[in-house]
Every structure is written in structure tokens, then in C-alpha cells.
Amino acid sequence: MAGSTLEIKDLHVEIEGKQILKGVNLTINGGEFHAVMGPNGTGKSTLASAIMGHPKYEITGGSIHLDGKDVLEMEVDERAQAGLFLAMQYPSEISGVTNSDFLRSSINSRREEGDEINLMKFIKEMDGNMDELEMDKNMAQRYLNEGFSGGEKKRNEILQLMMLKPEIAILDEIDSGLDIDALKVVSKGINKMRDEAFGCLIITHYQRLLDYITPDKVHVMMQGRVVKSGGPELAKRLEEEGYDWIKQELGIEDETVGQEA
Ligand SMILES: Nc1ncnc2c1ncn2[C@@H]1O[C@H](COP(=O)(O)OP(=O)(O)OP(=O)(O)O)[C@@H](O)[C@H]1O
Numbered sequence: 001m002a003g004s005t006l007e008i009k010d011l012h013v014e015i016e017g018k019q020i021l022k023g024v025n026l027t028i029n030g031g032e033f034h035a036v037m038g039p040n041g042t043g044k045s046t047l048a049s050a051i052m053g054h055p056k057y058e059i060t061g062g063s064i065h066l067d068g069k070d071v072l073e074m075e076v077d078e079r080a081q082a083g084l085f086l087a088m089q090y091p092s093e094i095s096g097v098t099n100s101d102f103l104r105s106s107i108n109s110r111r112e113e114g115d116e117i118n119l120m121k122f123i124k125e126m127d128g129n130m131d132e133l134e135m136d137k138n139m140a141q142r143y144l145n146e147g148f149s150g151g152e153k154k155r156n157e158i159l160q161l162m163m164l165k166p167e168i169a170i171l172d173e174i175d176s177g178l179d180i181d182a183l184k185v186v187s188k189g190i191n192k193m194r195d196e197a198f199g200c201l202i203i204t205h206y207q208r209l210l211d212y213i214t215p216d217k218v219h220v221m222m223q224g225r226v227v228k229s230g231g232p233e234l235a236k237r238l239e240e241e242g243y244d245w246i247k248q249e250l251g252i253e254d255e256t257v258g259q260e261a
Contacts, residue, residue, distance in 0.1 A: 003030010003197040004067050004083060004167035006051075012061035013043075013050045013224075020046045020257050022224035023062065028168060031196040035210055035235060036203045038221035039243055041256040044203045045089055047221070048170045052086045053079050066168065081110050083167030087157035087174050089203075094144040099156065100126065102144045103163050110164070129162045132192070134185050150177035158189040168199045175209040187212030207239035220246055222255040 006028045013021035020043045028034050036044055050057045051064060053076040064071040066082055074082060094102065103126065108116045130137055133155045145153050154174055161169055171190070175183055190213055193200070202215065210218075210232060218234040219226045220243070228234065228246055237245075247255060 003195075003199055005029050005065075006071075006084070006168045006199065006201075007065045008047075008051070008062070009064075010062035011047070011050065011064065012059070013046055014058045014060050015046065015056060018257075019060070020057075020224055021050065022257070024221075024224070024226055026201075026219065026226055028199040028201055030167065030199045031194075032217065033194070033200045033202065033213060033215045035215040035218045036201060036221055036226075037205065037218065037235060037238055039255045042221045043224040043257050044221050045172055046224075048086055048088075048172045048201075048203060051079075051170060052076065052084060077109065080106070080166075083110075085161060085164055085166035085169040087154075087161060087169065087171045089172040089176065091145050091148075091153045091157055093146045093148075095146055097144050098141050099144050099159075100140040103160060106160070106164055126159075126163060129159055129189075132162070132185075133159055133189050135159065151179060151182045154178055154186060155182065155189075158186050161193065162189055165193075165198075167197065168201070169193070170201045170203070172203045173205065174202070175204055175206060183209065184212060207235045210235045222246070222250075222252055224257040227252070 008024055008026045011021050011024040012019065024047055038044055046057060050059060053074065059072055066084065069082065071079060104117065104122055111117065126140060127137065130140065135155055139152065139156065145156060148156060154177060157174065174186060178186060187209065202213065214232055218230055218232060220228040227250055243255060
């Protein structure tokens, strides 16, 4: 099955009157893994939140299309139903809703009435994925992320990814707070998703993650724009040399979004 295409064109985003994204261009096709790197505060998480429709982020220009459909016209839940998924940098806790119920209702929200996932099939699939992610089965019955450690929350985000099978996923610093073994387990889960029908945008600060998940393309964000794109070798160079060479190459003095280019 051919995958979906997420097309971001000249995206401008403001938060509380401050211009954060200043013209982001990025296209992710099904089957492709893209990594976005960049110094702190350059707008990477803002890009993720804007794609998913966080109300705080005001789109002041540009467009986002999923298979030609205008994502900016969709409500947040419609974006998820259309096949977009965000693993948040800081996953939220929801008291009173078990992990298992949350997953099942999320899956069913993408299905037609009468075509809900069979309970036994759901449990079997969840158990299998939890085994894969080396998660304690008790976590299925705990309230969503409540009291989960940082690493457990990240595994749980990947459990959601594996269960929901979105068309396009954005993983925001999925590697932060993971110990070395957990990093391998989480990467294995993400790699298992590799398929022509699945596209992925991985926001990360570290080449380390990209040793396990080889990206097709690597992009650097500075000052609210994608300023450089390349292959996996770009991430390796950033790890070795930092960002100064890009700033010099492009004549950028301050990489954050607070300064004009
Ligand atoms: N909800 C918000 N309210 C006010 N300012 C915000 C908000 N969200 C983001 N910003 C500001 O927007 C800028 C970009 O933040 P963003 O989190 O997108 O950067 P980032 O590249 O993901 O950084 P990091 O690598 O540190 O996670 C920062 O200056 C940040 O303070």
C-alpha cells in the first residue's frame, strides 16, 4: 500500500504574539524517516505542536496538507483520525483513564461505527507489543502515564504508535531520558513500523538515536526554519562539530528564534 504524504509549505507560527516558525518547508512521504535536529529553542517542538493543532500555536502563514487535504482546516481529533500521530516530548498524564481503555478508544476513533476492534484481538496485539517493548503488563491497567517514570512514558508513547499505526508520526525527543537498554528497545519498536505506508519525523538532539534508526533525510532547524538538509552523514557531522559551521556557512549570529536571520 502506498503511503501518505505530509507537505508543509512556508509555515509561519506565532505563540503569544512571538513569531516562532518563519517559513518551514518539509515533505514527508510514506516509507521515509526524517530526522530534525537543531539547537535548543529553534522551533522543533513548535513545528510538532502546530502540525497536531495545539490551540496555543497560531498559524500566521503557509500550509500543511496530508494527501492534499488541508490539515489546518481540521480539528485536533480529526488530525489524529486522518492518520497523524505525535509522541510528545513530555507525555501528559490522564488520571481516571486506563492505558488500555485509552488505546482502545483511540484505535476505535479511527474506525467506522460497527467496525470497532475486537477485544480479544486488541488484548493479544497489546500484549505482543508490550512484550516487544519489554513493558510490565500491569501498565495496561494503570492510569495513562500516571506515575510512569520518564523512560516508561516514552515506551508507552511507542506502544501507542505501534497500536494506532498512523500514516505519519512525529516523535519529539523520544530518546530523552532513556537509558541505553531502553533506547535500543524503543528504537526496535520504531524500526518495526518501517513500511511503505508509514512516514516518520524524528526530532532529536543526538546522533546516538540515529545509530539505531537510520534516517533517510536529516534536517537542521535554526531561527524557525529548516536551514540545511542532507543524509545521515549530516547528523554525524553535527555530532562531531556542533552547529557553528552551519551558522558560519549561512551567516547566522544567533540560532534561536528570538533573533532575525
Ligand atoms: N507555549 C509557549 N509559550 C511561550 N513561548 C513558547 C511556547 N512554546 C514555545 N515557546 C517558545 O518558542 C521557542 C521555540 O520553542 P520550541 O520548544 O519549539 O524549541 P525547540 O527547538 O523544540 O527547543 P528544545 O530543543 O529546547 O526542545 C522558544 O523560545 C520557546 O520559549
